[in-house]
Structure formats: structure tokens, C-alpha cells
Amino acid sequence: MIFLIQKTLIFTIPLLIVALAGMYAERSGIINIALDGLMIFGAFVGALAALLLRKNPFFVDHNQLTFLLAMLVAAAAGALFSLLLSFSAIRLKADQTIGGTALNMLAPAIALLIIKVFFTKDMLEMERAADTSGTMKDFGFVILHDDLGPIGRIFFDKAYISTFLAAGLFVVLSIFIYKTKTGLRLRSCGEHPQAAASVGIDVIRMRYLGTTISGALAGLGGYIYIATVANGTASGAVAGMGFLALAIMIFGNWKPLGIALGALLFGFLKCLGVIYAQISIPIHGQDVYILRDLDLPMYFYNLIPYVAVLIVLAFTSGSSRAPKAEGIPYDKGAR
């Protein structure tokens, strides 16, 4: 059971942070359909950074520092890459969906091209590296503490610092968008930019801010995803996590709490869908493998999270309220 909760947390975190990324862009009025591409790009640059850092023994000794730096680089890469979107959407007033789609196609192309040309591989794997004493160390950022009791183990055994970092960021950014002046201005640009401009808010700046934060979070989420869930390898794909995050953002009604709930639900179902065969419930002192003994094909369980999101979206979309001005290029003269 502890295992299930641990894995749920690990699956949830990248979704949570990327859905929040989507929220920041859309609340400022820019549809960010490029979340997937931003994740891929962030994951690739982060993995590249980790790989290069680990050539230096110092960074093999200080694993967590390497992880932090790689995450920072991934976030920076995501922010830079998202400038392409904000530039096209804000300055050139291009269609945001198409701009985002272009980024989604560009990101895996850049990542794969570089991996193929410079590494002659299809994916960037994290290899063993020597530490200062010359011993070869496997790649891995996991923190192990199995002496903490059940509750402690859930949070601190087999944990990643990214989990705490992302959770902290999530709280801070949720407060930021609701309780600060800048946050309020940013939200107003997503609802009625002309009204915001009439009271002196710089709509263009706010939209750049929203998209850049969004890019940084998505890049960060992409690297967290590959470092904790997907084998530490960058392969020019993140298993559609970006689009899932988009769905979770809509599911969460563009609000942080809803997003957290959606990400947790999906993370849990996704995890259950993979390890259902190993989950047992003790009945009369005997372990009963309920889900395995149902003898349904694995595809059924793998489908559950996606079907669940679809169903929930179908039922809740009636009451969902997207930012009013999202997707509409800002035109000063419009009324």
C-alpha cells in the first residue's frame, strides 16, 4: 500500500506542475497547447545538462545538487522555448493553437536531431559516471530512508527532492496568482484585456509574464517526469503527459485546487493501472489479489485513467469556465 501511495505521488507531481503551467498561460489569455512540446524540450535540455554535469566527479558525489541544477536548466530552457509561442501569439498576433502545435512538432524534432547527430542514439540515456574516488556510480536522484515508519516512508523514502520543490512551487504560485497585485492583473488580462488596459495594466507584459512562467514550469515538469518516472532518458517524447496536463487543467476548472485534485486522481489511476496485479488485500490472514484475479486484460486497466478523465470532463464541462479572453490576440482598439 505504501508503494502505491509513493508511486502515485511520483506520477502526480509532473502532471500537477505542468497543469499549473497551462493555467498560468491561459489565465493571462494565451492558450498554451504547447505544454507537451515544452515538456519534451525541458526534459531534453535537463537530461543533457545532467549528463554533462556528471562528467565532473564533483557532481556525481553531490547528486541532489546535480538534480537541482538540471531542473533549473530545464526550467530556463522551457521559459526560453516558450518565448517562441509568446512572440508569435502576442507580438505577431498569430493563432495561438497553431503556434502551440508548431512548438509541439518542433521540440521532439530538435531533441531527436541533436541526440542522433551528437550521440548516434535514439534516446539520451544516463550512463554511469565516476565519483571523486573513481568508483563508477549509477545514475539516480532518489533519496532512500526506509527507517521512518509508515507515514514517514510515504513521503521521505524513495523520494525525490523534485516532489517537495514542485509542491512548494505549486503552493507559492497558487497564492501568487490569487493574492498578489501582479496575480490579479495577470488574471484580468485573461478575462478582459481591454478593460485591464483602460486602468493602466500593461497587457502585453502580463501575457509575456504568464506564458514565460508557464514555459518554465512545463520545462521543469518535463525534466521531473523523465528523472523520476521515465528511466532518466530523454527520447523526444513524454508519453503525451503535456496533453494530459491540459485535460487536467480543464478538469480543474483553471483553478489550482481543482488541478491538484485532478492530478492526484489521474496519478492514482495511472499507477493502479500499472501495478494492479501486485495489489493485495489481507482477508482472514491471506493475501487476496482482487484485481489480478479478476483476470481482465491489462489494457483494460491501462485504459482506466484516460477513460476516467474523459468521463469526468464530459460531466463537468458544462460548469467549466475558461478565461474569457483566452485565445484571442490582444487588440487595443477592440471594444
Next chain:
Amino acid sequence: MKRLFSIFLCVALLFGTLGMLASCQSKTYEIAIVTDVGQLMDKGFNQGTYEGAKAYAEAHKIGYKYYQPANGSDATDNDRIAAMKQAINNGAKIIVAPGFLQATAMETVAKENPSVKFVFVDGWALGLDNVTAIVYKEQESGYLAGYAAVMEGYTKLGFTGGGGGGNPAVNRFGYGFIQGADAAAKEKGVSVEMKYSFKYGETFAASNELQTQIAGWYASGTEVVFSCGGSMFQSVKSAAGEYPDARIIGVDVDQSGESEKVITSAVKGLSASVERVLGQFYDGKWDSELADQAQNLGAAENSTGLPTDTWSLKNFTVDQYTELFNKIKNGEIVPVAEVPEDVTAGWSNVVVTLEQ
């Protein structure tokens, strides 16, 4: 901003040209390797084959080149045919193609190009004079690995195979693994649990699902997992990284350099046999020794086994290993190659749990 954008475009263009240049060298390649699903540098099957061809080509100053069929792990027969034809257009005289999935493509292209020779690794004779096949007795390596793991003292084993249960070589590895574990358990009088799965890694790729599944195995007490399939190793390695006591058995080539968790690897002599076949071809022995033949290589040809130099087993000694290996070599022990429908039945000391 516009300037930044144009700089970015310039960089993109530069990379594009570099990529073009890399693929446009005007040179002929006599030896071509057309890879199986997964990637070339999979530290396993494709790479082993490639390195054999590379070693021969470099030693004899012959041009060589690898071709990866389009669409990666989802490559179709048409993609493979295109890759082989491209190889022939670039001057290939002999094409080495690992993987039984290449059968249809090879048959088509080999019929159209009778003057080009084909080496079908993990395949079978196709009834064509310009095709030769190399098959391995993977069950022997699997047997040795299973035996060694149980003799070492492990009683909770796992096996995860690629190809979704449809790859004959992987199936032989797995079936041999159970046989070896059972034999050793019988000898020691212990009972062994084994989890057996083809659930993820149909295309031999690493995935988050596989990583989670294997982490679940380690969490529930599995000690050693036999990771049987190219890039799937990445997932097993990541899962093992979360458990200090978790161990891995590698496959195809010696994977001990990949992770400190690898206790040994069930290898097959890919490089050596590809190198040898290429030698026979260039010595003009194709018609007499290779044409339409299938070689079945095993312990007797030193093509299966465990690399004892790099293993980290302590209780199971090299002497014990050599004794067992020689028994297989002499035919005293013959691991069964035909994998039955139900692999869970018929074991005295091993309980096999299928996960599918």
C-alpha cells in the same frame, strides 16, 4: 526580438545542414547492418551485431554502415524493405539483419537481389541461396543464469521479456531461466518464487509502466530481475535504483558495465558469430558453408554462457560454473528449447507467477 528569432532560425538551419552532411558521404559500404526494433546502441542485441560487423570491417578495411528502418520501434516490413534497398543502392554486398521480424522484408529483397548476400541473425533458413541464418541456444544462457542466481542464494526471482511473448529468442531465454532455477532449487532443496512477465516492452523500449511494474516487484520482495530485452534495461535499472538490495541479470551482451546492480548477464555470442560469418563470406566460402544454412550456436560453439570475469557472484564459484557449462557443452544437460504454452506447470521447486 526579431533578431533573436532570426538567430534561432540560423542555428536551426546550421544543424539541418550538419545532419545532411553527415548522411551524404560518397563512399560505398560493402557491409550493411539493418537494425531490428529498438535502437542501434541498445547495449544489447542490435549493438552486439553491429559491433561484430564493425570489428570485421575495420580489421579488413571494408566500408560498413548501419541502417535503421524508419519509424523506430513501430517499423513495418515496408520500412525494413526500404532500409535494405537503400543499403543495396549504397553498394552493400552483404547485409546483416538481426531480429526474426526481418523475415518478410528479407525474403522480398533477397529474391529481388540474388547477388547480394544476407545474414539473418536470430532467424532461420529461408530457402534462398543468398541467405544464411544464425540462431542461438538462448535457453542455455538462460539456464545458466537461473542456476547461478539460485545457487548464489536468491529465492525470489523475476523475469521481464520483450516482444510481448512473441519473440522466440526471448522466450527461450525465459524458459531456460526457469529450468535453471528449478534445477538449482532442486539441488539445494529450496523453493523459489518467480514472477514472469511479457507485459511491457513489446517493442523492447523502456517505459514508465515497465519501471513502475518492476519497482513493484522489488517492493514486494523480488531480489533479482532478469531483464531480457535491449532498452528495457533502462527501466529495470531505474526501478532497481530505488531499492538498495535489488539486483539485475543482463542479457545478450555483458551488461555489467551499465550498472552496479548487474550480477551477471546471459550472453550470446553475437559479435563473434557475425564476425565469423563475415570472414567465411570474404574467404569465398559462402556457397560451400553458408548458402541457405542455419547455424544453431550454443555452449559447444562457446556462443552461450555467462561472462565470469565481470560477474559479481560470490557463493556460486567459477569452478561450479565451469562444471555446469561443460555438462551443457557435452550434452549431459540439455535445456529444453521448445517453449510450451503454459510455462508455469511442471516445476518441482519453482512457483512461476505469470503477470499479463
